[in-house]
Amino acid sequence: MKQCKDLEPLVYLSREGELTAEEESLVREHLRTCPHCSSIRASLRTMHNELDPARSVPPSTVNLAEITLARLNGRVRETRSWFDVLLDSARPALAVSVSALVLLLVVQETRDAMKTSALEERLEDRGSASRTWNPLWTVSGIPALQSLAEAQRQDGTDPRPIMAAIGDDQVKAITSILSLIVGSSDDLFVRLSRRYPNLARVTFEDGLTDQERRILATEGQMLLNDLQNMIAQGASQPW
Amino acid sequence: MEQPDQNQAVVSLLVDRSKAGDTSAFGALMTMHQGYAYSIAFRILRSEDQAKDVVQEAFVRIWKHVARYHETAKFTTWLYTIVVRLCYDRMKSEKRRWNLFAREERASQEHEPVSRSLESEVEGRDTVDRILALAKELPPKQRLVFMLRDLQDWTIGEISEMTRMSVGTVKANLCLARKALREAYNELEG
Numbered sequence: 024m025k026q027c028k029d030l031e032p033l034v035y036l037s038r039e040g041e042l043t044a045e046e047e048s049l050v051r052e053h054l055r056t057c058p059h060c061s062s063i064r065a066s067l068r069t070m071h072n073e074l075d076p077a078r079s080v081p082p083s084t085v086n087l088a089e090i091t092l093a094r095l096n097g098r099v100r101e102t103r104s105w106f107d108v109l110l111d112s113a114r115p116a117l118a119v120s121v122s123a124l125v126l127l128l129v130v131q132e133t134r135d136a137m138k139t140s141a142l143e144e145r146l147e148d149r150g151s152a153s154r155t156w157n158p159l160w161t162v163s164g165i166p167a168l169q170s171l172a173e174a175q176r177q178d179g180t181d182p183r184p185i186m187a188a189i190g191d192d193q194v195k196a197i198t199s200i201l202s203l204i205v206g207s208s209d210d211l212f213v214r215l216s217r218r219y220p221n222l223a224r225v226t227f228e229d230g231l232t233d234q235e236r237r238i239l240a241t242e243g244q245m246l247l248n249d250l251q252n253m254i255a256q257g258a259s260q261p262w
Numbered sequence: 263m264e265q266p267d268q269n270q271a272v273v274s275l276l277v278d279r280s281k282a283g284d285t286s287a288f289g290a291l292m293t294m295h296q297g298y299a300y301s302i303a304f305r306i307l308r309s310e311d312q313a314k315d316v317v318q319e320a321f322v323r324i325w326k327h328v329a330r331y332h333e334t335a336k337f338t339t340w341l342y343t344i345v346v347r348l349c350y351d352r353m354k355s356e357k358r359r360w361n362l363f364a365r366e367e368r369a370s371q372e373h374e375p376v377s378r379s380l381e382s383e384v385e386g387r388d389t390v391d392r393i394l395a396l397a398k399e400l401p402p403k404q405r406l407v408f409m410l411r412d413l414q415d416w417t418i419g420e421i422s423e424m425t426r427m428s429v430g431t432v433k434a435n436l437c438l439a440r441k442a443l444r445e446a447y448n449e450l451e452g
Contacts (some may be wrong), residue, residue: 025348032437033442035441036437037440038434040417040418041418041433041436063441063444066444066447066448067440067444069443070291070393070440070443070447071412072390073390073393074390074412074413076390077305077308077388077390077393077394077413078305078413078414080300080301080304080305081304081310082297082428083296083297083300083310083313083314085314086293086296087296087299087314087317087318087321088289088292088293088296088321089289089317091292091317091318091321091322091325092285092288092289092292094318094322095325096285097290119402131295137371172376173406218285224356
């Protein structure tokens with residue numbers, strides 16, 4: 024006779040049609056002599072019965088077909104808040120802003136890195152090289168950038184260090200990924216916008232104000248961190 | 263699982279007219295299916311607002327892609343698959359967001375174990391609410407399969423078709439979900 028641990032998974036598949044006839048017969052035989060598995064079966068039955076009230080569904084108080092039709096016809100979105108409507112209209116702008124943000128951060132970092140490097144060289148002789156911390160530098164933590172640069176290095180096509188390796192192709196790849204992300208999921212867009220309300224207001228048309236630079240350095244960086252976490256957690260189909 | 267008795271010929275006609283851009287026909291198609299689509303979403307998500315959002319989103323997706331629909335698959339199967347998929351995406355997002363905030367909370371509440379906070383959260387609720395609260399803590403795949411099977415009575419084969427998981431994966435997730443729920447429930451009751 025098979026032991027409990029072999030049969031236990033089958034004991035949990037307790038409802039009709041979940042086991043083959045052969046499995047059913049094995050489990051039935053086992054339950055006759057195993058109080059442990061019998062108690063599992065009994066408590067599953069109790070739990071299933073306890074769930075009876077949850078099987079009823081309160082009727083929807085609105086006509087979803089009518090609301091969706093209004094959406095499709097371009098009329099007012101009755102079930103959505105003014106904030107959601109506002110965000111939807113700002114969506115293309117945010118998509119562009121996110122892409123521009125990445126470009127800006129990358130360009131900024133490259134420029135800062137070059138400046139710092141020059142400064143260090145100048146100061147090296149005096150033995151007092153110093154760096155003022157700039158939050159925008161932390162963008163170098165973006166795994167996407169690192170892996171792209173790493174892939175290039177491994178291919179042997181570009182042996183330069185990571186930052187020096189950030190060229191047009193990589194920037195284009197990242198901006199297109201971000202555009203895809205922002206453009207492909209309403210849910211994600213709304214979540215991101217709610218989490219980064221200030222970022223949605225940053226514009227790149229007339230240069231950046233000090234306030235906007237602070238937003239980029241804080242919320243912008245948080246957004247990039249969140250995106251990399253979501254990509255890491257979401258496996259093959261994160262959105 | 264019993265599905266609403268739909269007249270296949272009428273559905274086909276409405277789908278054809280929708281493909282031609284007739285929004286009135288699509289409106290009728292949505293009216294025919296909205297109740298059932300909503301009940302599926304509600305039973306999975308346990309939230310009226312989220313269920314309504316999902317159904318609307320599913321309809322919008324169908325409208326966008328109706329031209330690609332071929333009648334080799336039943337329209338209802340297509341619709342329910344989209345609804346289930348959207349529910350699953352929501353659950354994953356919730357879990358992901360929860361993880362994100364949990365990290366922040368853990369930093370400030372390191373001395374309070376997660377199980378303790380869950381225990382206090384479900385304390386004092388009705389049994390059914392307790393089980394549903396525990397189910398919410400399951401990994402999204404397990405939660406989805408559990409909700410579809412034990413709250414909606416879809417067969418293993420139907421769940422496999424709707425979720426695009428293999429039958430073995432459905433069974434494995436169902437088994438894990440029931441085991442985790444039973445153990446957590448016994449612990450809270452005990």
